[in-house]
Amino acid sequence: LYTNEELGFSVELPALLADHYEAGVSEREAYDDVITTVFISYLDGESAVNVLSFEEMSKDVWEKVQAEGGPLGVVLGESDAGRVVVMNPLQSNPFAEGTPEYELFNELPDQLSAVTESFRFL
Numbered sequence: 001l002y003t004n005e006e007l008g009f010s011v012e013l014p015a016l017l018a019d020h021y022e023a024g025v026s027e028r029e030a031y032d033d034v035i036t037t038v039f040i041s042y043l044d045g046e047s048a049v050n051v052l053s054f055e056e057m058s059k060d061v062w063e064k065v066q067a068e069g070g071p072l073g074v075v076l077g078e079s080d081a082g083r084v085v086v087m088n089p090l091q092s093n094p095f096a097e098g099t100p101e102y103e104l105f106n107e108l109p110d111q112l113s114a115v116t117e118s119f120r121f122l
Contacts, residue, residue: 005122007036007056009085011076012118014052014111016104022048033061044101051108052115053088062086076119087115 041048073086
């Protein structure tokens, strides 16, 4: 279970990340507001590979992002305070074909339902 008290949500991460992930947070300006992104990285030995992110923003900013077109994430929820959290899953397998990590990450799409079903605002 990943919990972010500051952003006010919790979510169950895919099982393949168990004991092999780290989370980082960044912020960027958009439409005179702030989008906060939580990056979930898979720890592969000494390197970290970004595999999933969650963006938290106001509903107003989310509507403007949607109007831009282009690839959009999956809305996990909208809070009573008008905040939206969007999941952006891995677009392609970042590991070399034939490696154990490649095989592991081929399972990621099947495990994303755990994320969408477990998401909760605190």
